[in-house]
Amino acid sequence: MPRPDRRENDQIRALHSILGLLNRVDGSAQFSAGSTSVYCGVYGPVDVKVYDEKLDRAVIEVKFRPAAGVSGTKDRWVESAVRGTFEREILAQMHPRTLIQINIQAREDDGSADAAAINATTMALVDAGVPLRDMVAAASCAVLADGAAVVDPTLEEAAAAQSVHTFAFAGSDIGRAGSGGASGSTSPVYVDSRGDFSVADYDRCYDLCLRSAQRVLAFMRTAIEGKIAKESQISVV
Amino acid sequence: MSANIFDRRRVNGPPRSVEPLYTDEGDVKPFTNGGRADGRSLDQLRPIFIKTGPLAVQPTFSPTAPSGSAYYEQGKIRISCAVYGPRQGRKSNPRMGSFDCDFQYAPFSCSWKRRPHIKGADEKEIALILEQAMAPAIRLEAYPKACIDAFVTVIESDGKFATISAAINCISAALADAGIELYDIVAACSMSLNASQWVSDCNQAEEDVSQCSLFVSRMPSADEITYLLQQGKTMPDQTDRAVQTCSNSCARVYAVLSRYLQASMEQPAS
Amino acid sequence: MDMDDTSEQQQVAFAMHTFERIHHTEFQRRFLSQNTRHDGRAFSQFRATHVTKGTVSTAQGSSTVRIGNTTVVCGIKAEVSEPDVKTPNEGYLVTNVELSPMCSARFRPGAPSDEAQVASEHIHRLFGKAVDLATLCIESGQAVWSLSADIVCLKYDGNILDTAILALVAALEDLRLPEAQLDSATGVVSADRTIARQLTLRKRLFPATFALVDTYLVADADDAEEQLATTSVLVVLDDSGRLANIWKRGACPVSNETIHQCIESAVERAETISKTL
Numbered sequence: 059m060p061r062p063d064r065r066e067n068d069q070i071r072a073l074h075s076i077l078g079l080l081n082r083v084d085g086s087a088q089f090s091a092g093s094t095s096v097y098c099g100v101y102g103p104v105d106v107k108v109y110d111e112k113l114d115r116a117v118i119e120v121k122f123r124p125a126a127g128v129s130g131t132k133d134r135w136v137e138s139a140v141r142g143t144f145e146r147e148i149l150a151q152m153h154p155r156t157l158i159q160i161n162i163q164a165r166e167d168d169g170s171a172d173a174a175a176i177n178a179t180t181m182a183l184v185d186a187g188v189p190l191r192d193m194v195a196a197a198s199c200a201v202l203a204d205g206a207a208v209v210d211p212t213l214e215e216a217a218a219a220q221s222v223h224t225f226a227f228a229g230s231d232i233g234r235a236g237s238g239g240a241s242g243s244t245s246p247v248y249v250d251s252r253g254d255f256s257v258a259d260y261d262r263c264y265d266l267c268l269r270s271a272q273r274v275l276a277f278m279r280t281a282i283e284g285k286i287a288k289e290s291q292i293s294v295v
Numbered sequence: 296m297s298a299n300i301f302d303r304r305r306v307n308g309p310p311r312s313v314e315p316l317y318t319d320e321g322d323v324k325p326f327t328n329g330g331r332a333d334g335r336s337l338d339q340l341r342p343i344f345i346k347t348g349p350l351a352v353q354p355t356f357s358p359t360a361p362s363g364s365a366y367y368e369q370g371k372i373r374i375s376c377a378v379y380g381p382r383q384g385r386k387s388n389p390r391m392g393s394f395d396c397d398f399q400y401a402p403f404s405c406s407w408k409r410r411p412h413i414k415g416a417d418e419k420e421i422a423l424i425l426e427q428a429m430a431p432a433i434r435l436e437a438y439p440k441a442c443i444d445a446f447v448t449v450i451e452s453d454g455k456f457a458t459i460s461a462a463i464n465c466i467s468a469a470l471a472d473a474g475i476e477l478y479d480i481v482a483a484c485s486m487s488l489n490a491s492q493w494v495s496d497c498n499q500a501e502e503d504v505s506q507c508s509l510f511v512s513r514m515p516s517a518d519e520i521t522y523l524l525q526q527g528k529t530m531p532d533q534t535d536r537a538v539q540t541c542s543n544s545c546a547r548v549y550a551v552l553s554r555y556l557q558a559s560m561e562q563p564a565s
Numbered sequence: 566m567d568m569d570d571t572s573e574q575q576q577v578a579f580a581m582h583t584f585e586r587i588h589h590t591e592f593q594r595r596f597l598s599q600n601t602r603h604d605g606r607a608f609s610q611f612r613a614t615h616v617t618k619g620t621v622s623t624a625q626g627s628s629t630v631r632i633g634n635t636t637v638v639c640g641i642k643a644e645v646s647e648p649d650v651k652t653p654n655e656g657y658l659v660t661n662v663e664l665s666p667m668c669s670a671r672f673r674p675g676a677p678s679d680e681a682q683v684a685s686e687h688i689h690r691l692f693g694k695a696v697d698l699a700t701l702c703i704e705s706g707q708a709v710w711s712l713s714a715d716i717v718c719l720k721y722d723g724n725i726l727d728t729a730i731l732a733l734v735a736a737l738e739d740l741r742l743p744e745a746q747l748d749s750a751t752g753v754v755s756a757d758r759t760i761a762r763q764l765t766l767r768k769r770l771f772p773a774t775f776a777l778v779d780t781y782l783v784a785d786a787d788d789a790e791e792q793l794a795t796t797s798v799l800v801v802l803d804d805s806g807r808l809a810n811i812w813k814r815g816a817c818p819v820s821n822e823t824i825h826q827c828i829e830s831a832v833e834r835a836e837t838i839s840k841t842l
Binding site for chain 3: 304305306307308309311312313314315316317318319357358359360361364366371373375376377379397399401402403404405406408409412444446447448450451452453
C-alpha cells in the first residue's frame with residue numbers, strides 16, 4: 059500500500075541541516091527530516107552552580123521546548139531520553155566541574171521528532187567542539203496496521219500505526235554493521251518501541267532503523283565536512 | 296471548585312471535572328435511636344492497627360531510607376509516616392533542634408472530591424497543627440543544630456478530626472521507631488457533639504451531621520495536653536466535659552500505641 | 566560481619582555496612598563478580614511481589630503492590646467532564662506517579678522531580694491503549710468519565726516503574742464505574758453506585774525492568790543497585806504474549822542480543838505475575 063507521500067517503505071525523508079546558525083551559543087544545528095524540524099544549541103563547557111557541580115566530570119543538562127505551548131511532562135521525557143543517550147557519548151571527564159547545556163527547540167513536528175532531536179544534538183555538539191566518544195544517529199520506524207514496516211513515519215502514519223520504534227546508534231557501531239557484521243552484535247544507545255508488536259516486528263524495525271541510521275550518519279558527516287571545508291577553504295577528503 | 300489547575304509538572308486531565316450526583320446516598324443515617332450506624336457505642340474507638348519499620352526486612356543499610364516509619368490504621372483511616380533525622384537542617388540553632396512536619400492527602404484519599412496535587416491551605420494548616428502537637432514531646436535540646444523531619448501522607452481519610460488525631464498517633468509511632476528521644480508518646484483522639492451528646496472517634500458521615508468537633512492530643516504520663524482544637528459552638532461546660540472524656544480516650548489510644556511499640560521491639564532484629 | 570580489603574595486601578578490616586558506605590561500587594562488585602547479588606538473589610531473579618486490590622475505599626478503584634520493599638498504592642478517582650472536541654466519544658485516563666520525601670530521602674519536598682515526571686509520562690502513554698476510552702463515554706460529545714489514577718509511593722527501594730505499572734493494572738481491574746445518566750435539561754450527571762460495572766481492559770500489562778550495574782545485567786534492581794546503574798531496559802508484555810514497550814535508556818550501550826535475553830526473561834516474569842494479579 060503506497061505511503062501518503064509516495065515514499066518507499068525503507069526510504070527516509072529528505073534530510074536538511076544548517077550548522078552554526080545561532081551566534082550566541084557555542085555550537086548549534088538545525089536538523090530537518092521532511093517537515094520535522096528541530097533546533098539545538100549547545101553551551102559548553104560553561105560555569106556550573108556549585109550545588110550541581112561534579113568534581114570529576116562535566117554536568118550534562120538538557121532542556122527541550124515544544125514548538126507550541128508550555129513545556130510539560132512530555133518534554134521532560136524527551137530530555138531524559140536525550141540526556142541518557144549523550145551522557146556517555148560526551149567525554150565529560152575532560153571538563154570536570156563545568157556544565158554542558160543542550161537546548162533543544164522543536165520547530166515543527168511531523169513524526170520522528172525524538173530521532174530528529176537526537177540527530178540535531180549530535181550535530182550541535184560537534185559544532186560546539188565538545189569532545190565526543192562517537193557521533194550518534196537516530197532513526198524511527200513504524201509498523202502499520204497491515205503489517206508493513208515503514209521508516210521515518212510522518213505524524214499521520216505514526217498515529218495510525220500499530221507500533222512505533224525509535225533507535226539511536228553510535229557511529230562506530232553503524233560502521234561495523236555496515237561492513238557485514240550481524241545486527242545482533244550491534245549495541246543501540248537508545249531504544250523506544252511502543253504499541254502492540256511482536257519480537258519479529260521489533261527485529262524488522264531494528265534492521266530498518268540501523269540502515270536508516272547509516273544514511274543519517276553519512277548525511278551528518280557530509281554536512282559537517284562541508285562546513286569545515288568552507289571555513290578553512292581547504293578540501294577535506 | 297470544578298476547574299482543574301494546569302500543573303505543568305504533572306500529566307493533566309481535562310480542564311474541568313466534577314463528581315457526579317450520587318443518587319444512592321441519604322438513606323443510611325449515621326445516628327439512629329441513640330445508636331451508631333456501625334454498631335459502636337458512643338465512646339467506643341475504631342480498631343487501631345500499627346506497623347512500624349519497613350514492611351519487609353531490609354537486607355542492607357540504606358542511607359536514603361527513613362530513620363523511622365509507621366503505617367497506621369484506625370477503622371478506614373490509613374496513614375503512612377516517615378521520619379528523617381536527626382540530620383543537618385537549614386535552621387542551625389545551637390541550643391536545640393527543630394521539628395518540621397509535612398502533611399498531604401493522597402489525591403484519592405477523601406470520600407468527596409478528588410484532591411488536587413498542589414497542597415491546599417488546609418494541608419498546610421494541618422502540618423502546623425501536627426508540628427505544634429508533637430514538638431513539646433520531643434527532647435529537642437538533645438539535638439542541637441539538627442532537624443527532625445516528619446512526612447505524613449494520608450492514604451485514606453474518614454473524618455477530618457479523626458484523621459488529624461490519627462496522624463498525630465502515626466507520627467508518635469514513627470518517632471519512636473526512629474529512636475528519637477521523647478518525653479512521652481503523644482496520643483490523640485477526637486470527639487463530636489451530636490444532639491447534646493459527645494461521641495468519640497467520629498467518621499466522616501458522623502462528623503458531617505455534628506454541630507461541633509474537637510480533638511485533644513495528650514502526653515498521658517506527663518498528664519499534659521499538647522494541642523486542643525475545637526470547631527463549632529458549645530457551652531463552656533460542654534467543652535470541659537469533652538476534654539475530660541477525650542483525655543480518657545487518649546489514655547486508651549496510648550495503651551494501644553505502647554503495646555504495638557513494645558511488640559515491635561521484642562521482634563527479633565534482622 | 567567483616568570484609569577484608571585484600572586488594573593491596575592491606576590488613577584493614579571493615580564492618581560490612583561501613584565498607585558499603587565508603588566504597589559502594591566495590592561493595593556491589595564483590596557480589597556481582599561471584600555471580601550473586603548483595604541480597605542473595607540470582608541475576609535474573611525478581612523480588613517477592615504481592616498485589617492486593619481494593620485497599621482504599623474512598624477510591625473507585627485501588628490497589629497496593631509490593632515488590633521487595635518498594636511499596637506503592639494506586640487509587641483511581643472517577644469524575645465527570647466534557648470530552649475533547651476531537652474525540653467526543655472518549656473519556657480520559659490520567660496517570661501520575663508521586664515520589665515524595667516520604668518514600669526516600671532521594672526525593673525533595675515540593676514539585677515533582679524530573680524522575681517522577683518522566684515516570685508519570687511514560688506510564689500515561691503506556692496505558693493510552695490499554696483501556697478502551699470509548700467505554701468511558703456517558704453521553705457522546707457532552708459527558709464522559711475522567712479517571713485520575715494516582716500512584717503514591719510509600720516506600721522506595723528501586724524499580725518504581727514495574728511496581729507502578731502493576732499497581733495501575735490491578736487498580737483498573739478493581740475499578741467499578743457506577744451507571745451514569747446525563748440530564749440534558751439541567752446538564753447534571755447523576756450516578757448510582759449500587760449498579761456498578763467493571764471496566765474491561767483491552768490488555769493487561771506485565772512489566773520487567775533490567776538494570777546494567779557495572780557490566781552486569783540484573784533484573785529488578787533495588788535502590789542500592791540502581792544507584793550504580795546508569796542504564797536500564799524496561800520490557801512490557803501484554804497477556805497475549807505480544808510486546809507493548811521496550812524502553813532502553815541510559816548511557817551504556819546494550820547489545821541487541823542482550824535485549825533479546827531481556828525479552829525472554831520478561832516472558833517468564835509475565836507468566837509468574839499473571840497468576841498473582
